[in-house]
Amino acid sequence: MGLKILIMGPQGVGKGTQAARLAEHFKVQAISTGDIFRYNIKHNTTLGKKVQEIISSGNLVSDELTGELVRDALSLNNAAEEGFILDGYPRNKNQVVDLDATLDELGLTLDAVVVLTADRDTLLERMILRAENEGRADDTPEAIAKRLDIYDSETAPLMNEYRARGLLVAVEGTGEVSDITARIVAELEKL
Numbered sequence: 765m766g767l768k769i770l771i772m773g774p775q776g777v778g779k780g781t782q783a784a785r786l787a788e789h790f791k792v793q794a795i796s797t798g799d800i801f802r803y804n805i806k807h808n809t810t811l812g813k814k815v816q817e818i819i820s821s822g823n824l825v826s827d828e829l830t831g832e833l834v835r836d837a838l839s840l841n842n843a844a845e846e847g848f849i850l851d852g853y854p855r856n857k858n859q860v861v862d863l864d865a866t867l868d869e870l871g872l873t874l875d876a877v878v879v880l881t882a883d884r885d886t887l888l889e890r891m892i893l894r895a896e897n898e899g900r901a902d903d904t905p906e907a908i909a910k911r912l913d914i915y916d917s918e919t920a921p922l923m924n925e926y927r928a929r930g931l932l933v934a935v936e937g938t939g940e941v942s943d944i945t946a947r948i949v950a951e952l953e954k955l
């Protein structure tokens with residue numbers, strides 16, 4: 765079975781970039797809830813229409829909808845056998861409970877939870893740049909602030925849970941993209 769990890773970190777820390785690079789390195793799938801939502805919005809699907817406004821305001825989509833999406837992604841794409849990097853999920857306590865149930869059901873256990881860290885000023889700077897370059901609908905100043913607040917209050921506390929389970933791998937998310945990848949790979953190879 766391939767590597768099975770979560771990657772967590774505040775918006776703008778480079779989670780998506782690192783998830784893609786790690787997926788390539790370890791030959792596993794990167795599953796990003798944010799990307800799945802954005803794809804559905806772009807193609808104007810039923811799901812996309814449902815989540816569009818929530819996402820552009822910087823709020824979280826319901827746990828139920830997101831949980832179903834993750835369960836489908838993990839059970840359909842052979843992710844179990846091939847391994848996976850789940851990016852952007854779970855984001856609150858309830859989602860941890862849902863993910864535990866899904867993994868249990870599929871007979872899977874996580875190998876590690878990677879957390880990327882950076883200070884708020886660095887994050888804001890990167891998100892402003894990204895807004896200019898990519899024009900993401902949820903990269904308005906209000907939505908950015910909202911997402912960082914939700915991360916601090918709901919998502920960051922999950923680190924304690926995964927630390928208690930002995931799964932946490934915290935890596936500084938600033939510096940060269942390739943150096944950050946190397947740091948994460950080195951930590952994961954120690955496992």
Ligand code: AMP
Nearest residue numbers: 797798801819823824825830852853855
């Ligand atoms: P991201 O690309 O991970 O920053 O996700 C973009 C947006 O998609 C978030 O701001 C949320 O509105 C939504 N989203 C992504 N993952 C989740 C999740 N696990 N739970 C709820 N909403 C999510």
